[in-house]
Structures are given as C-alpha cells and as structure tokens.
Amino acid sequence: MxxxxxxxxxxxxxxxxxxxxxxxxxxxxxxxxxxxxxxxxxxxxxxxxxxxxxxxxxxxxxxxxxxxxxxxxxxxxxxxxxxxxxxxxxxxxxxxxxxxxxxxxxxxxxxxxxxxxxxxxxxxxxxxxxxxxxxxxxxxxxxxxxxxxxxxxxxxxxxxxxxxxxxxxxxxxxxxxxxxxxxxxxxxxxxxxxxxxxxxxxxxxxxxxxxxxxxxxxxxxxxxxxxxxxxxxxxxxxxxxxxYEFNRLIKDLNGFSKSDFIMELAKDFKIENKFQQPFQPLKKHQFGMYLDNEFYSLELKKDADLLETALETLDTQILYKKVLLPLLGIEDLRNDERIEYLSGKQSILEVKNKIDQGEFEVGFLLYPSNIREIKALADANQIMPPKSTFIxxxxxxxxxxxxx
Structure with a gap:
C-alpha cells in the first residue's frame, strides 16, 4: 500500500x-x-x-x-x-x-x-x-x-x-x-x-x-x-x-508518391478527404492527416488486425505499427531525425503551417489518450511509445x- x-x-x-x-x-x-x-x-x-x-x-x-x-x-x-x-x-x-x-x-x-x-x-x-x-x-x-x-x-x-x-x-x-x-x-x-x-x-x-x-x-x-x-x-x-496528445510531423514520404501512399493507407484505414477543412480526431482509432494542402480523416478498419493488449489498442502504437514503421521507415521514434512532435496544446493550424512552409511533408493528428489507458499499461508492465502524452x-x- x-x-x-x-x-x-x-x-x-x-x-x-x-x-x-x-x-x-x-x-x-x-x-x-x-x-x-x-x-x-x-x-x-x-x-x-x-x-x-x-x-x-x-x-x-x-x-x-x-x-x-x-x-x-x-x-x-x-x-x-x-x-x-x-x-x-x-x-x-x-x-x-x-x-x-x-x-x-x-x-x-x-x-x-x-x-x-x-x-x-x-x-x-x-x-x-x-x-x-x-x-x-x-x-x-x-x-x-x-x-x-x-x-x-x-x-x-x-x-x-x-x-x-x-x-x-x-x-x-x-x-x-x-x-x-x-x-x-x-x-x-x-x-x-x-x-x-x-x-x-x-x-x-x-x-x-x-x-x-x-x-x-x-x-x-x-x-x-x-x-x-x-x-x-x-x-x-x-x-x-x-x-494532451502529441501530433507527428514527418519530413518525407519515404519514396512514395502521394497517390501510392494513400493507396497503402487504404489497406488499414477508411480514408475521407476533408480538403481545406481542418480535421481533428473525435474518437479513438481515428486519425487526422495533412498532406499536400489537404486534410484527411483516417479511421482504423474494424477488420484490421485484432487489438488485444493495452499497448496494441493505443493510437500512438497503431500509427507506429501501421504507418510510421512499415510505410515511412521510421523505426526509432525517439532519435529519427525525420520525425518531430507538436503537443496538442498547440493549434492544428501549426501542423498545417509547418508543412505548408516545406519543413515537413505530412502530419498526423491524434486523439488524446486517457488516464484509463495509462493505468492499464502500467498495470500490465507495458511501456507507451515515446511522445504519447503531454500531461x-x-x-x-x-x-x-x-x-x-
């Protein structure tokens, strides 16, 4: 006790x-x-x-x-x-x-x-x-x-x-x-x-x-x-x-064209083009993306790999396993120079501005974790991916x- x-x-x-x-x-x-x-x-x-x-x-x-x-x-x-x-x-x-x-x-x-x-x-x-x-x-x-x-x-x-x-x-x-x-x-x-x-x-x-x-x-x-x-x-x-969440900014598409990258994403996510309308996730397993002057909604398909552990259900881990690692080739979330993080305290327009200025090519917006997820991970002796929360x-x- x-x-x-x-x-x-x-x-x-x-x-x-x-x-x-x-x-x-x-x-x-x-x-x-x-x-x-x-x-x-x-x-x-x-x-x-x-x-x-x-x-x-x-x-x-x-x-x-x-x-x-x-x-x-x-x-x-x-x-x-x-x-x-x-x-x-x-x-x-x-x-x-x-x-x-x-x-x-x-x-x-x-x-x-x-x-x-x-x-x-x-x-x-x-x-x-x-x-x-x-x-x-x-x-x-x-x-x-x-x-x-x-x-x-x-x-x-x-x-x-x-x-x-x-x-x-x-x-x-x-x-x-x-x-x-x-x-x-x-x-x-x-x-x-x-x-x-x-x-x-x-x-x-x-x-x-x-x-x-x-x-x-x-x-x-x-x-x-x-x-x-x-x-x-x-x-x-x-x-x-x-x-608060930490949003992800990536410097390149790892050799993918825009259309090919979206085609790969469509294997695991339902994708909706929001065009110029800023989009922020409204629930777990939903992500925002800003690419080439357009916002997108990405929602994890229900028939995607079964999520069993507290770690596997985390949005930051889903994004890493489905997008950052296999598609964008980012293995080390802490030290790879191609990725940077913005806390959710900052406006999503800051993500847009950094990409529009050419500093980054794509940005991902996440739904914030909650205290239940943090406790479940701790109780299971599991570790969150780097930059998962700003508390x-x-x-x-x-x-x-x-x-x-």
Missing amino acids: AKIFPFQAVRPTRDKVCLVTCRSYEEYVNAELAAQLDFNPLSFLHILKPAYTNQETVSFEKRYKQVHQKYQDFKNEIILIKDKKPAIYIHKIVTKTHSFTGIIVGTSVKDYCNNIIKKHEDILEFRVQLLKDYMKFSEFNTEPVLMTYPDNKTIENWIFNCCHKLADFEFSTTKKEIHYLWKIEDTLEINWLQNIFEKTESLYIADGHHRTEALKLLSEENSENTSQDHILSYLISENNVKI EPKFRSGLVIYEF
Whole structure:
C-alpha cells in the first residue's frame, strides 16, 4: 500500500515567491531566459544556471556544485527559508482553462521498486544518470514527480475544506496562472491522510519517470542517507489531470508518391478527404492527416488486425505499427531525425503551417489518450511509445524544495 511522508520544505519568503519561482528551465526560449537572468536577480533560474553571468563552459560536476553553492547563497540571503516542522502541502494552480489541486508529499522509493508506484514510460539511461548526479551534488530537488491516485471523495472534501483557509502563498505568473499553497503541519491531520493512502493500492506516475528512476539510483548509492529514500511528489486525483496528445510531423514520404501512399493507407484505414477543412480526431482509432494542402480523416478498419493488449489498442502504437514503421521507415521514434512532435496544446493550424512552409511533408493528428489507458499499461508492465502524452499540471521550480 502507498506510503506518504511529511518533510521540512525549503520555500521562498512570502514577499519574494512571485519573483523566485520559475517554469522548468527547458520551457524558456533563449530571449526570455536571458531577460529573466539579466533583470530578475531573485529568479530560481540563477540557481539552475549559475554560470550564466560569465558564460563559462564547465564540466557537469563543476556546474552541479555551482548550483549547490548558488542555492546556499539564496538561503544565506534569506530568499529561501526552511520550514521548522515537517509538513505536507496543498498546491492549487488556476489557468485560463483549468484548475488543478494536488498534495505535495514525500513518497517511497521502496514503493517504486515494489511496483506500488507504477510507471508507463520508457527512460533514457544517460538522462537518468545526469539527473542522479545533478541531485547528488546539488543536494536538493524542486521538481516533484506528478502521480495520480484513484478518485477519493474523502480526500476531495478534505482538500476542499483546506482550500477555504488563508493560503500561505498566493501569486500570479506572467502566463496568467494563479498559484496557491497551503501548509499542513498538524500531526493528527498528517497521520489521518497517511492512513488513507495506506489503503490506496497503487500510485501512477503521470510525469517524471526519469526523475523517479534517478532517485532510486541515488538511494541505492547512498543507503545510509534516509532522506534519499523519498521522492518529492505531487499527488493529484486521476480525474484532475489534463492529458494532451502529441501530433507527428514527418519530413518525407519515404519514396512514395502521394497517390501510392494513400493507396497503402487504404489497406488499414477508411480514408475521407476533408480538403481545406481542418480535421481533428473525435474518437479513438481515428486519425487526422495533412498532406499536400489537404486534410484527411483516417479511421482504423474494424477488420484490421485484432487489438488485444493495452499497448496494441493505443493510437500512438497503431500509427507506429501501421504507418510510421512499415510505410515511412521510421523505426526509432525517439532519435529519427525525420520525425518531430507538436503537443496538442498547440493549434492544428501549426501542423498545417509547418508543412505548408516545406519543413515537413505530412502530419498526423491524434486523439488524446486517457488516464484509463495509462493505468492499464502500467498495470500490465507495458511501456507507451515515446511522445504519447503531454500531461498537465506542470509544477514551478523553486516553490517547494526537498533537501537531501
């Protein structure tokens, strides 16, 4: 059964939180990153990229140690302070279209090893090693692993009541999001919540597979440091996550003419030409395609190969097995330079524009997966194809920090 733990978080002071917290480092374009680093001395980006001011090239280990030193500087300057008592935290994010509320806690590395915390994505070993070394030398983690738990009315009511109290933090971002944070440090209340989660059979990783595996390695490497036995986690009800698709853009037709390619597709799909009318799939096993200035609907024929396993029924796997691999010759979805991905958060007209500009020849639009598919894969110990889901909410760095 799932175990959760309170911890003493390091957090920005209340008056500085809106200046300190930032999006994940990779989300910034260069101009935006430079502006933040040049004009906001309190941004957590200065910790994440401490060599920015002199632009020096350093080894990974040296950079990680610089991250640790800059982090200590922020603490010494009272920009960041450590809570006096172990606590759990409720975090609410309100965007222009959605509202997400979850619980920030420590979860157990042992639960991950014992498959109580379940995964559905493959990992890249080199990324895991880099993350493990990063956390080893920096001695902190500020990016929680997003995990879902089954809908629970008792937890929902408790969160609802907590959110009616005055928040410890309330601030807005330049992306027009509003963030709230409540600290729960009452021992009886924490014990009550721990007991509820101990009755929860499984937690499912929605986002953060590499970080979870890195924390497992870190725990194995230094078994004497029990603080490394916990995973900084953001637990959210499975009905409160938002799952987007990743659409596929391909640079060529692998030697096929347009007519021959469509003829091959017709063996497995019912094809309808939508001409200039933008088309987005409305259900599973239906795909959109944009080719040569025209949109198409592709619907998997009912007499196509029988789909039995959770993996075989995934639209991303169907597209790979029926189109990308046999027709377009794309075997490695992660590394082939002929394929790129656009999240479903972006307009399908962005797919059209990239193809019209000649950068790509064909684009495929997918219907988003759902939490049931993710859980079925995880329960069956199967792995989703790369770039199958883009999941929200996304957490801000520097808001809640777990120290090792």
